[in-house]
Amino acid sequence: MRHLIDITDLSQDEIGGLLQASEDIAARPGDYADACRHQRLATLFFEPSTRTRLSFEAAMQALGGSVLGFSTSDASSTAKGESVSDTVQTVSCYADIIAMRHHKEGAPLLASIRAQVPVINAGDGGHAHPTQTLTDLLTIYREKGRLDDLVIGLCGDLKFGRTVHSLIAAMVPYANVSFVLVSPRELRVPDYIREMLTQAGSSFIETEDLEGNLGQMDVLYMTRVQRERFFNEADYVRLKDRFILDMDKLEYGRDDLSILHPLPRVNEISVAVDSDPRATYFKQVKNGMIVRQALILKLLGEAS
Amino acid sequence: MKLYYLLGLDKLDSTIAIIKNVESKKYGRKDIIKVDELIDLNVDALGYIDPRITVNIVQNAQLKEKLRLELPQTLRNIVRCKNPRCITSVETTVDQVFRLSDAEQRLYRCVYCEVAPDREGE
Numbered sequence: 388m389r390h391l392i393d394i395t396d397l398s399q400d401e402i403g404g405l406l407q408a409s410e411d412i413a414a415r416p417g418d419y420a421d422a423c424r425h426q427r428l429a430t431l432f433f434e435p436s437t438r439t440r441l442s443f444e445a446a447m448q449a450l451g452g453s454v455l456g457f458s459t460s461d462a463s464s465t466a467k468g469e470s471v472s473d474t475v476q477t478v479s480c481y482a483d484i485i486a487m488r489h490h491k492e493g494a495p496l497l498a499s500i501r502a503q504v505p506v507i508n509a510g511d512g513g514h515a516h517p518t519q520t521l522t523d524l525l526t527i528y529r530e531k532g533r534l535d536d537l538v539i540g541l542c543g544d545l546k547f548g549r550t551v552h553s554l555i556a557a558m559v560p561y562a563n564v565s566f567v568l569v570s571p572r573e574l575r576v577p578d579y580i581r582e583m584l585t586q587a588g589s590s591f592i593e594t595e596d597l598e599g600n601l602g603q604m605d606v607l608y609m610t611r612v613q614r615e616r617f618f619n620e621a622d623y624v625r626l627k628d629r630f631i632l633d634m635d636k637l638e639y640g641r642d643d644l645s646i647l648h649p650l651p652r653v654n655e656i657s658v659a660v661d662s663d664p665r666a667t668y669f670k671q672v673k674n675g676m677i678v679r680q681a682l683i684l685k686l687l688g689e690a691s
Numbered sequence: 692m693k694l695y696y697l698l699g700l701d702k703l704d705s706t707i708a709i710i711k712n713v714e715s716k717k718y719g720r721k722d723i724i725k726v727d728e729l730i731d732l733n734v735d736a737l738g739y740i741d742p743r744i745t746v747n748i749v750q751n752a753q754l755k756e757k758l759r760l761e762l763p764q765t766l767r768n769i770v771r772c773k774n775p776r777c778i779t780s781v782e783t784t785v786d787q788v789f790r791l792s793d794a795e796q797r798l799y800r801c802v803y804c805e806v807a808p809d810r811e812g813e
């Protein structure tokens with residue numbers, strides 16, 4: 388039984404296969420309209436989501452399947468104290484595949500151990516978000532035509548930003564990829580990410596200077612400073628506005644820069660940037676649905 | 692003495708000898724715990740505490756077996772994850788599992804949240 392809990396569960400070949408499948412789905416959506424007829428996706432979302440949950444549901448419906456589930460833990464027996472283990476074993480009786488988002492890190496991994504169907508991690512705490520990474524990889528691939536030989540800038544909350552952790556893990560194996568990690572000192576990447584970069588021999592710098600480093604980037608991945616990951620409101624307020632991308636800062640970026648953001652955005656990218664041709668974050672949203680279609684097909688195909 | 696309690700030796704009725712600061716060719720000095728009965732040993736726990744530990748099993752005054760320990764690849768229910776964000780903090784019946792992340796640093800990480808066992812979330 389295959390699951391997708393962390394982006395490293397997929398080999399580079401498999402990621403390449405998913406990107407190719409995504410291109411085919413984008414070009415010929417009608418060919419896939421009945422691919423998952425009579426199959427059900429359960430979306431078990433224990434914490435809020437707009438894009439990811441709707442993206443999974445739209446993806447399954449675009450494949451001819453149906454969806455069931457819940458969008459907050461209050462709407463399930465978790466409110467009565469039911470464990471993730473029991474929830475997943477129950478839902479395995481109703482659905483062919485599960486997409487789970489949970490505020491506790493490692494919950495989808497636990498679910499994959501207990502479930503009788505494939506489990507997809509739709510985000511676990513501040514830890515990982517592998518389908519966002521597939522979305523990000525597809526977007527980079529479509530904008531740049533490649534995943535190697537790139538300078539990737541990541542800016543904002545690199546400590547609690549699970550999309551950042553997953554994207555770095557995914558890009559490390561590609562040749563000649565270097566990273567510029569821009570963040571306040573308090574929000575640097577966790578130690579295990581730094582260890583991963585060092586052990587892989589990847590080139591990276593950690594800096595608080597966005598303008599000074601923008602000119603060398605092929606991709607700029609902006610992130611939101613996440614209020615819900617802070618235990619202390621005062622720390623959040625102090626840090627949240629430090630790294631905002633606006634048209635003035637964008638002057639330092641090259642014409643072929645691609646600006647990505649996993650969304651939702653608060654104020655870290657000014658609205659004026661949206662109409663700049665380098666802004667790619669709304670194209671990312673569409674790519675998210677397509678790549679989830681490819682992923683659902685792959686995992687259901689292997690399960691059967 | 693950490694080992695003495697970890698192995699539950701305080702609860703045994705058999706004869707136990709603790710010998711400290713014995714000369715060692717390899718390490719200069721070593722401590723020895725001698726237990727006068729065969730006990731179940733969690734070699735992973737011992738290897739985690741110190742992979743330099745050696746276990747000699749002696750029967751009828753003859754050395755029957757010598758176990759040289761290694762740093763285990765996996766720890767199961769030996770240490771607990773202290774990260775309050777980890778799923779194991781709320782689902783307490785789940786096994787506590789850590790994988791060896793860096794042998795040189797003797798660094799282990801929780802398989803669920805990837806935090807080290809002596810950290811409360813990085």
